[in-house]
């Protein structure tokens with residue numbers, strides 16, 4: 062799964078980085094497997110790589126992807142498909158190839174193939190899914206919306222895994238009446254939601270015109286929340302290690318409650334220095 | 339007082355309530371509405387003491403007409419008082435919720451005037467949220483002790499979860515420490531709530547079993563255990579298990595004998611400490627298997643909970659756990675919280691303690707997990723000859739050390755309930771073992787991948803008939819004949835009090 066394949070190995074399959082593109086690559090891999098050929102590695106295409114001599118490109122075809130997804134869902138059930146999506150969204154090296162291998166096995170042997178953690182590919186998929194799923198769960202609690210002057214809502218995140226596809230449904234259902242953006246600043250993607258419309262994932266998202274202006278009560282409410290957060294801790298039970306183990310420090314930068322006391326609370330996006338407060 | 343100050347005072351006054359879970363409700367959002375329930379619960383932050391912050395937990399007012407010795411808000415205590423206008427609090431909740439700071443709200447209040455008047459004010463907030471604001475986020479309402487049945491039922495209508503705190507583990511302690519609260523003011527609402535959510539307490543047909551036969555009997559997973567008396571380390575275990583007088587609450591409901599809160603049984607052993615009776619009752623885990631949970635139920639989908647303060651009164655861990663077990667069985671309580679007594683002043687009715695008994699609280703929570711997820715009964719964990727949990731050892735390891743004849747367990751063939759008895763194997767890893775062994779033979783080296791804490795489990799298991807490598811060759815592969823050495827291996831490193839020291843007992847996502 063790692064290292065460049067020697068020339069007599071089967072070519073790798075490259076895809077465009079999207080989940081739908083990946084499904085098309087899986088469809089290709091399944092075809093090869095059916096023809097008795099060893100399944101080739103699958104990897105997101107990286108620009109200008111010498112490896113591409115060896116690599117077949119899976120053309121993205123959304124209808125084909127949807128049809129494979131439907132077939133897999135019927136055979137494996139929604140829970141397993143969620144596992145697949147989670148594993149795909151993780152940051153584990155080799156997850157695509159492992160997923161394709163597990164899906165091939167599961168199509169042949171049934172969904173229980175996902176339980177055989179003695180198999181390295183299955184174990185990798187399970188671990189990857191747990192990592193991304195866990196991070197998505199954490200992020201669903203740690204997103205902090207700021208109300209903007211125009212009445213819409215904005216929250217920046219920088220997770221290790223690509224969690225937006227995993228949390229989109231949750232936020233759209235919960236804040237159905239809000240126009241909001243959750244901005245993954247690491248990947249420059251965003252979950253965009255408007256009341257009454259389906260949510261959408263946007264690539265290459267930038268905030269137009271720098272820092273958005275905040276709604277009038279925003280800073281007062283952040284102060285109130287900070288005050289609340291400080292008060293609820295029981296001094297005699299202080300345990301910073303436990304706190305940091307639940308809520309790793311890398312998440313703190315967008316949390317108003319973790320901002321140093323008396324400093325201006327971080328405005329979205331957090332690298333803006335000059336909040337008028 | 340500005341908003342931040344007021345939040346500070348009223349959160350400070352509410353924070354000693356340990357309940358913070360937001361699990362168990364799948365309330366849906368409605369068109370044009372705000373919020374929903376997340377059935378697994380979501381934490382939104384972790385406070386400096388490491389506790390999950392999921393709810394805006396505040397009092398409507400911290401002025402109180404009562405004088406409970408353990409409580410910062412008691413009328414004889416000199417603290418800053420504040421209160422929210424209901425409208426002001428509604429707005430704050432919605433403002434915090436929209437920012438994704440919280441899952442919802444936990445509302446309580448000091449007693450202003452009479453219990454019903456106070457309850458009315460809490461209900462006004464909940465009602466406004468649910469109707470005018472179309473708020474479908476999580477609402478936890480505290481029932482003010484003594485609130486009428488009508489108001490208790492209205493609370494059940496708006497709330498996802500309600501709680502009535504017992505606070506003290508015996509009637510005697512309650513009378514001494516919280517003189518304004520009467521037992522029926524606590525157990526009355528609990529019974530109303532249990533009935534409102536469709537629960538019927540099991541009636542006990544108590545066959546008088548011989549003690550030897552009673553020990554270790556009962557349904558799964560107890561039934562999966564060998565029906566063997568434990569060794570000589572538990573002399574007279576099942577025979578003289580009457581409670582120390584004056585310790586427990588009178589809790590006759592599962593036996594269907596009398597109304598709860600009789601209040602007068604102080605000098606007589608509680609019927610529930612009787613070994614015959616406890617043996618005939620199912621374990622909490624077993625009782626709950628047949629109790630369907632509906633996270634979309636119209637009334638309190640997340641059920642009712644309660645809390646006991648630990649260390650403010652003299653009751654033993656055995657009394658506390660027996661009471662907790664009965665609350666699970668008799669009132670269908672979802673969670674019993676144990677709150678280490680934090681000294682908040684020098685009330686002469688309370689013991690002088692320097693620090694909250696956190697280690698004790700931690701062990702009680704572990705024992706509580708053994709009820710709810712492992713099929714243990716209180717009488718298996720403690721008995722009158724051993725009234726307190728061992729602070730250096732988790733209660734499951736302690737049980738295993740007293741039942742070495744039950745081991746080794748063969749992982750390829752053991753039933754789920756038997757797997758749960760192995761130190762180092764929890765519900766998640768047991769389920770994974772059951773799944774994985776259907777696919778291919780288990781390998782000892784692969785157990786950590788299944789979530790087994792091999793360091794603890796290795797002494798107690800065989801895998802495919804073989805003993806796992808214990809890494810302690812000079813002591814032989816087994817120490818099952820040497821409980822003292824085994825105990826040394828199982829002791830918690832540094833006897834840490836933090837829940838994180840126990841990976842097999844996950845703290846959050848607790849239903």
Ligand code: SF4
Pocket residue numbers: 402403404405406409410411412413447448449516
């Ligand atoms: S009734 Fe007792 S426990 Fe409740 S707020 Fe008043 S003094 Fe505190």
